[in-house]
Amino acid sequence: MTDIAVETRNTAAAAPEHMAWDSRARRMVMLWLPLGCFLLILLFPFYWMAITSFKPNAELYDFRAHNPFWITSPTLDHIHKLLFETAYPRWLMTTMLVAVCSTVLSLFSSTLAAYAIQRLRFRGSQYVGLAIYLAYLVPPSIQFIPLATMVYQLGLFDTPFALILTYPTFLIPFCTWLLIGYFKSIPYELEECALIDGATRLQILRRITLPLAVPGLISAGIFSFTLSWNEFIYALAFIQSSESKTVPVAILTELVTGDVYQWGALMAGSLLGSLPVAIFYSFFVDYYVSSLTGAVKE
Amino acid sequence: MSVTTAIDWTKRRADRSALARLFDWKPFLVFICLLPAVGLLMTFLTYPLGLGIFLAFTDTTIGRRGVWVGLENFEYLLSDPLWWNAVFYSVFYTAVATVLKFGLGLWLALLLNQHIPFKSLIRAIILLPWIVPTVLSAIAFWWIYDPQFSIISYVFVDVLGWRTTNIDFIGSAWPARFSLIAANVWRGIPFVAISLLAGLQTISPSLYEAALLDGSTAWQRFRFITFPMLLPILAIVMTFSIIFTFTDFQLVYAITRGGPVNSTHLLATLAFQRGIPGGQLGEGAAIAVSMIPFLVVATLFSYFALARRKWQQGEGND
Numbered sequence: 001m002t003d004i005a006v007e008t009r010n011t012a013a014a015a016p017e018h019m020a021w022d023s024r025a026r027r028m029v030m031l032w033l034p035l036g037c038f039l040l041i042l043l044f045p046f047y048w049m050a051i052t053s054f055k056p057n058a059e060l061y062d063f064r065a066h067n068p069f070w071i072t073s074p075t076l077d078h079i080h081k082l083l084f085e086t087a088y089p090r091w092l093m094t095t096m097l098v099a100v101c102s103t104v105l106s107l108f109s110s111t112l113a114a115y116a117i118q119r120l121r122f123r124g125s126q127y128v129g130l131a132i133y134l135a136y137l138v139p140p141s142i143q144f145i146p147l148a149t150m151v152y153q154l155g156l157f158d159t160p161f162a163l164i165l166t167y168p169t170f171l172i173p174f175c176t177w178l179l180i181g182y183f184k185s186i187p188y189e190l191e192e193c194a195l196i197d198g199a200t201r202l203q204i205l206r207r208i209t210l211p212l213a214v215p216g217l218i219s220a221g222i223f224s225f226t227l228s229w230n231e232f233i234y235a236l237a238f239i240q241s242s243e244s245k246t247v248p249v250a251i252l253t254e255l256v257t258g259d260v261y262q263w264g265a266l267m268a269g270s271l272l273g274s275l276p277v278a279i280f281y282s283f284f285v286d287y288y289v290s291s292l293t294g295a296v297k298e
Numbered sequence: 299m300s301v302t303t304a305i306d307w308t309k310r311r312a313d314r315s316a317l318a319r320l321f322d323w324k325p326f327l328v329f330i331c332l333l334p335a336v337g338l339l340m341t342f343l344t345y346p347l348g349l350g351i352f353l354a355f356t357d358t359t360i361g362r363r364g365v366w367v368g369l370e371n372f373e374y375l376l377s378d379p380l381w382w383n384a385v386f387y388s389v390f391y392t393a394v395a396t397v398l399k400f401g402l403g404l405w406l407a408l409l410l411n412q413h414i415p416f417k418s419l420i421r422a423i424i425l426l427p428w429i430v431p432t433v434l435s436a437i438a439f440w441w442i443y444d445p446q447f448s449i450i451s452y453v454f455v456d457v458l459g460w461r462t463t464n465i466d467f468i469g470s471a472w473p474a475r476f477s478l479i480a481a482n483v484w485r486g487i488p489f490v491a492i493s494l495l496a497g498l499q500t501i502s503p504s505l506y507e508a509a510l511l512d513g514s515t516a517w518q519r520f521r522f523i524t525f526p527m528l529l530p531i532l533a534i535v536m537t538f539s540i541i542f543t544f545t546d547f548q549l550v551y552a553i554t555r556g557g558p559v560n561s562t563h564l565l566a567t568l569a570f571q572r573g574i575p576g577g578q579l580g581e582g583a584a585i586a587v588s589m590i591p592f593l594v595v596a597t598l599f600s601y602f603a604l605a606r607r608k609w610q611q612g613e614g615n616d
Contacts, residue, residue, distance in 0.1 A: 035409045038402075039420070042427055042488065045438040048449060052441065063452050109334035116331035120324060128332065135339055137537075137597070138347060139545035141566035142586040145573045146350035147342065149358070169343040172335050200322045230431040232548045233566075237574050248433035252552055263441050270434035281429050285422040288429075289492060 046274075053078050053268035060264055078264035079272070086255065087243055088269065094160060095229060095246040096276070101164045103224040106171035107217065113172070114179035115205055119191065129180060136173035143169070144237045151238050162238040163246070167228045174227075175220040182216030183209065219287040226277050247273040353583035360577040371584035381585065384563040388592070391479055391564060392544045398483045399539060400532075403490025408524075410491065411498045421492065428488040436552035439481040443467035443553065468554050471561035478562055481549055490535060497531035498524065536600045541593055565589045 052060065054074040059066040066072060082088045116122070117129045147166055148157075156162040186209060194204045210217070235246045242254055251269040255262065281288055320326055354371055358364030375381040410421060427435060442449055444467075451464040468474040501524065509519050547566040550556065556563035556571060563571070565585055573582020 031409055031412055031414070034405065035414070035420075038406050038409070038487075039423065042424060042484065045435055045442060045484070046426065046430075048442060049435075049438045061447060063447065063456065068449055068452055105334075105338075109338060112331040112333075113335035116328050120328050120331065122324070122328045128336070132335065132339065135343055137541060138343060139541055139589075139593070141545035141547050141569070142350060142589055143343070143346050145569065145579055145583045145586055146346035146353055148574065149353070149579060150342075150346060150349065165338070166342050168338050172339060176335060200318060201324075201327055202321055226429050230429075230433075232431070232433050232551075233570070236551075237570070248431045248548075251437065252433055263444075263447075266437055267441060270437050273434050274430040277429055277431065278426065281425075282422070285425075286418070289421060289425070 049267045049271050049274075052263060053271050055264060057264060078262075078268040081262075082265050082268050082272065086265075087250070088247075088272070090243055091245055091247045091250040092272070092276075094244055095248075095273075098160050098163045098167070098235075098246060099225050099228040101160075102167035102171060102228045103221055105164065106168040106175050106224050107221055109168065110172045110175035110179055110220065111210070111213075111217070114176045114183055115209065117176070118180045118183040119188075119205075119209065120201070129176075132173050132176050134173075136170065136177065138169075140170060140231075140233050144233050147234065148237045157238060158240045158244060160244060163228075163231070163235055166234050166238070167231060170231075171224045171227060175224060178220050178223070179213065179216055182213050182219075186212045215287060218284060222280065222284045222288050225280060229277050350583050351587055353580055354587040355584075356580045358579040358583075360579060364580050367580070371581050372588070374581070375584060375588060380560055380563065380568065381588075383560060384565050384568040384585075385588075385592075387475060387562060388544055388564045388589075390475070391482070391546070392540060392596070395479050395482045395486065395543050396536065396540055398479070399486040399490050399543075400536065402483065403487045404494055404528075406487060406491040407494035407498055408520075410495050421495070425488045425492060427485050428492075432485060432548040433552045435485060436481060436549045439477075439484075439549075440468075440553045443477050445469055468558070470558060474554055474558060474562050478550055478553060481553065482543065482546065485549070486539060486543070490539065493531060493535045494528060497528045501527045533601055537597050540596045540600055544592060544596060545589060 051069070051071060054076070055071050056073060056075045056077065059068075059072065113128075113132065117125045117132075151157050151162045151166070156165070190208055190212075191204050194208055199207070230248065231246075232248050235249045236253075239245050239249065242250070245254065247269075251266065251273060255266050255269055321330070353364070355366055355368060356364035357367045357370070406424070410417065410424075414420065441447075445464060448464060448467060450467075451461075454461045455464060466473055467477045505523050505527075506519055509523055514522075544564075545566050546564060547570065550562055550564050550567050551570070554562045556567050565588065569582045569585035569589075571582075572578045572585060576582070
């Protein structure tokens with residue numbers, strides 16, 4: 001009795017399993033359909049953003065006469081308005097400046113720190129590594145109020161320096177962590193050979209370790225750049241004047257005016273603000289994915 | 299030939315200046331190498347952390363140095379319904395968003411782990427929501443959630459005919475709460491999926507082959523191979539995800555700014571509202587500090603709950 005029950009359950013369980021290997025329809029339902037849904041949902045906001053920024057207002061606010069999923073007469077009005085009637089180019093430049101400077105600063109400091117922790121191996125180096133890792137777990141949301149008072153006292157309020165100096169607090173821990181992992185993968189024998197040949201430690205770092213660590217540096221650089229481009233709360237709290245705002249803050253605080261939202265211009269602004277990171281990312285996507293997954297695996 | 303180079307080599311060594319020798323002296327070099335990173339982190343991370351905790355016990359406002367008021371800020375918060383509201387929504391937001399993110403993210407990772415064409419292209423596209431600035435995608439969601447011109451309402455009302463009125467996404471409390479969670483999940487899925495995919499790819503196929511030979515079902519293979527092997531990465535990714543979801547600021551600030559009627563305030567947005575535009579730095583700092591116990595508990599829970607299971611697994615296998 002029980003044997004038969006077990007038997008039937010086994011065959012029932014095994015049957016679809018067997019079919020899974022050859023049935024096309026099943027693969028369609030189990031793989032392509034959900035994957036398609038995921039892609040559709042993940043990408044739809046971008047499509048909507050793009051299509052809104054090229055739609056004339058007449059189409060934008062009239063779904064009955066025009067199919068909202070398509071544009072009948074595309075226009076560059078919103079982008080023109082954005083580029084020539086607002087300080088958008090200025091905001092882009094500020095954001096670029098802040099992102100590049102803080103990336104360079106963090107890369108420089110975290111390369112040195114990672115080298116010291118992983119290669120110079122002083123006593124307690126793993127504790128320094130752990131402390132730097134823990135620093136990554138401190139969220140900016142609990143830091144911005146004290147940082148705002150500090151920035152104010154240092155006289156950096158409303159200057160790009162406020163952001164260039166504070167962004168490394170979340171960039172350095174990540175980059176150091178990533179680079180420690182990367183340095184670990186470089187054979188130590190190479191450095192020993194150089195030491196025997198009479199190279200100084202700094203020469204070793206410059207001539208041997210760094211050239212080998214270029215992929216790691218690129219990953220850390222992309223990560224830092226996108227993170228600082230996307231940063232919001234510090235930029236919102238430390239910058240007041242309209243012209244020195246970064247793109248994410250400026251779009252939200254400067255373009256949203258009054259009760260009538262200029263959705264076309266807002267979407268165009270979002271699209272243009274996303275493009276630099278998206279382009280940057282698309283060039284280095286493999287580095288990005290490997291650093292993301294590598295850092296998680298560490 | 300080799301002799302001349304040998305002579306060169308000793309000469310250069312002798313010529314080294316005192317400065318060069320100083321830079322080759324290990325303790326000094328360690329100090330110099332750690333100085334920029336540790337200096338920056340100490341100044342702009344550790345010090346503000348302490349300063350924030352200090353400010354929470356003062357009544358500092360913008361432009362005025364505060365005096366020590368002890369626990370007054372916290373006593374006030376405990377009697378403040380808005381703070382309780384923010385605590386409730388922060389916990390709710392984190393719990394629901396994390397469950398959804400990990401459920402859907404794991405599903406997506408399992409889908410991507412199969413043999414599919416254009417795998418790397420799909421993987422690259424999937425990461426887009428994660429790399430695009432959150433505020434900018436949040437503005438897109440704001441537009442999608444528009445009360446009058448929402449595309450989702452259009453689909454439901456005019457295309458499918460399932461509803462007769464537009465959906466009220468962010469106009470009232472509960473729909474607004476769920477709309478924000480949906481936006482957060484949308485943004486978080488790629489990170490979870492790609493990280494878990496990396497974990498999946500490290501699982502040896504021979505385990506699945508062995509299980510297949512033993513006649514396991516798909517569910518059994520997932521339950522007894524995939525899931526336990528994935529736990530270590532799951533623990534790390536979940537710790538990060540919980541911390542950064544609980545302290546989320548951008549999405550809520552961009553889409554609802556805590557409204558309607560303060561129903562969607564997270565602790566971070568409440569701290570910002572009280573601290574920066576409101577000028578009550580002490581009170582804002584107290585709200586920010588009140589996040590710390592939740593973060594510590596969540597981190598310990600997710601880390602130890604999952605890590606201990608992994609350790610038991612290892613013990614059992616040995």
